[in-house]
Amino acid sequence: MGGFDEYDRYDGLGLAELVRKKEVKPIELVEEAIRRIEMLNPKLNAVIEKMYDHARQTAEGDLPDGPFKGVPFLLKDSLSTFFAGAPTRAGSRFLHNFVPDHDCELVRRFKAAGLITLGKTNVPEFTLLPVTEPELFGPTRNPWDLGRTSGGSSGGAAAAVAARIVPIAHGNDGGGSIRIPASCCGIFGLKPTRGRNPMGPDYGEIWHGLVCDHVLTRSVRDSAAMLDAISGPDAGAPYYAPPPSRPFLDEVNTDLGRLRIAFTPKPFLGDVVHEDCLKGLEATVQLCKELGHEMVEAAPEVDGKAFARAFVTMLTGELRADIEEFETLLGRKARPGDFEAGTWVLVLLGREITAADLSKAIRVLQRSARQIGRFFEEYDVLLTPTLASPPLTHGALQPTSVERFMMKALGKIKAGSLLSALGGVDTIAEKAFEFIPYTPLFNATGQPAMSVPLYWNEEGLPIGMHFVGRYGNEATLFRLAGQLERAKPWFDRKPSLCEKVG
Secondary structure (H helix, E strand, C coil), rough: CCCCHHHHHHHHHHHHHHHCCCCCHHHHHHHHHHHHHHHHHHHEEEEEEECCHHHHHHHCCCCCCCCCCEEEEEECCCCCCCCCCCCCCCHHHHHCCCCCCCCCCCHHHHHHEEEEEEEECCCCCCCCCCCCCCCCCCCCEEECEEECCCCCCCCHHHHHHHCCCCCCCEECCCCCCHHHHHHHHCEEEECCCCCCCCCEEEEEEEECCCEEEEEEEECCHHHHHHHHHHHCCCCCCCCCCCCCCHHHHHHCCCCCCCCCEEECCCCCCCCCCCCCCCHHHHHHHHHHCCCCCCCEEEECCCCCCHHHHHHHHHHHHHHHHHHHHHHHHHHCCCHHHCCCCHHHHHHHHHHHCCHHHHHHEEEEEHHHHHHHHHHHHCEEEEEEECCCCCCCEECCCCCHHHHHHHHHHHCCCCCCCHHHHHHHHHHHHHHCCCCCCCCHHHHHHHHCCCEEEEEECCCCCCEEEEHHHHHHHHHHHHHHHHHHHHHHCCCCCCCCCHCCCC
């Protein structure tokens, strides 16, 4: 194979098959992935922690005989995903020296699947934003246009997969953080059902059950096979997703039949949807019709403002809890200078939230989930655009210089009560969901949902389409995704950035 130029012609399962047939060695795959990181990462800033020595040692050792044996992999630098001996920073200066002494259960399962971790990927501070632009490491750039965001919070992971650095990378999703960057980077991203994948031993649930982990991939079958490899409850899990009747990988090529698919251009949480996203939706509706599905324009009724307010209230409470836990682990108090100004504002708001405020917010989220659940009694799948616009330019969601000055001033005087009185939660909620008006609802419901790369605009930017399935029914989504992948393939479509790589 001479330098292994064929590396990016294969998905993860394809590379593992080459390893099994002894046509390539794991160390060759690792060296190729390292070469690509060194060549592309200076432009992308996707990988912020390099673990080359670990990867080489693992590749030369006795690898588990899992479905992805010998396949290069990247881990998201999130709070919940501990890898023993590797720093966990979550994009924050506050955690700069935190190194866990154990693997979380998910990492153990990734290793058992045969994956070789080469490093950790960039995230926004505390994985809070739908763009990856932390002050600590700087922005991750979109392979399709370096002036635009790769999305967030799994933006580093998505950029690395889209740029063919690795075929698979870890992500997690509490409001769209797998699906958002999948849309921005033109790859496949599925958020599983709540409780499908493990969060132990350090967490029972995160964000009151809204967060779940999985991967971003170029092929549908890699996502399905990975879910087979890592799913299932771990000890003490508070949720248990209904077990599948057969492997998810089998679903990808299974006949789908005729689905009843609802679709809507109406944003649930924001106000405006870009024309390109509407064009993508229209083209996808037509494609689904041609594939034989019944398409009905319909949407669940949701009080978007109440949902957004409840979501942000919950988030500020969880952020405060995270920081107080890490104060104990690190043995020092958090200070405003340890955080970005916007993060510290959320911490201050979290300090003003009472137990009753949090309980009422969770009840709003749960009632919304009940309403949406009733909607899915009539439809198999719901289709929307993944996002309200194509990938944003860098800095579009960052506070202005005046706003940043005010945030820092309020942070220094610990003006949480003033922020609360000024309607801080409502103000943040209104801005937060303009870009992501579709995805967060389905973290509250716990339903599986996926972003599928089915449309590119005239500028050559990817625009994902968002499909939501019934609770516990990833099988239908994988069948549909496999059908869409065959009807409108995207695997060989790649950014010009990658043309000279190998």
